[in-house]
Amino acid sequence: MSRADAVALLLALAACEQEMRDQARLDPLEPAAFFADDMEARTLPAGVVPRGQARLDRHLWEGRAADGLFVGTYPFTITRADLARGEQRYAIHCTPCHGRLGAGDGVAVRRGYPAPIAFTAARLQGVPVGHLFDVVTHGRATMPDYDHIDVHDRWRIVAWVQVLQLSQHAPAAVLGADDRAHLVEADR
Template sequence: MSRADAIAVLLVLAACEQKMRDQPRLDPLEEAPFFADDMEARRLPPGVVPRGQARLDRHLWEGRAADDQFVVTYPFALDRADLARGQQRFDIHCTPCHGRLGDGDGIAVRRGYPAPPGFTTARLRDASPGYLFDVVSHGRATMPDYDHIDVFDRWRIVAWVQVLQLSQHAPAAVLSADDRMHLVEAWR
């Protein structure tokens, strides 16, 4: 390699040094005098939807159909794993007020928080999954919203609520003959 080639290589290598770490930047929530409101964190312009937040499926995200009525079906097929996850999420988020069976007698109620209605009341037993999903998502009366829970987990919680309702008010017609006989023997 000639001396000129060696000098050229050294100049190229020296020019390749990146100084990204030395660039001017702002830390999150740092004051930014460049902007009129002195805030570095900028709001999204009106009409911009953050990536992954389009929420175009009303059935999934709102529990409503195109005609704005509450849906009577689930937006995805449920299996045993979904019900187990729904029970787990219910136990974490709902039992403090609603109790393990949804009677409205959770530990928070026993300590003075207003009692929620039991899930087994006729009005709530007849409620559609979409309505229950709306209540979980947006809250009612003294119940806070739980929209911070993953949307699929909110639907799983609704499914578990309906399992609790059915477990306490199942019509005999849905039971097998063996199960009906077992109940008759248990009541004797």
């Protein structure tokens, strides 16, 4: 190919129209006579998750009610399987700092990381589960955020934290008769 042919080819390619770029289109919310309702914006088909709108459930995604206050309930029913998953996720993500029982004595603390508050501390007793979820999601003080953990797993971790709280300070009234009898024997 001669130099003149190459230049001619480049000029021909540069002169090509960019039909995809220059094609007819509609701007958002512009009237469109093509559709029976004259609207360019179409409703989404059933089952489609709208982009950028998937987090409308504040209870699930933020741990808050519509009024912005922290919720006191879980956004789904917590089953034994959920607790088992919460225990597993807690062991992976939380025990390095909080320790196995939530006392704030994890391996990272033993190596110099600042100790987190124990889950049994008076100020954490009875806080709404939405508050605990918010702390897991966004972090607090030296605790990093864990919003990269699946949202359902964050709720399961919160459920496991409540299990740890209850297991260490359960009132005798919530125990079964066999467990209460065991406590009486242990006191003797």
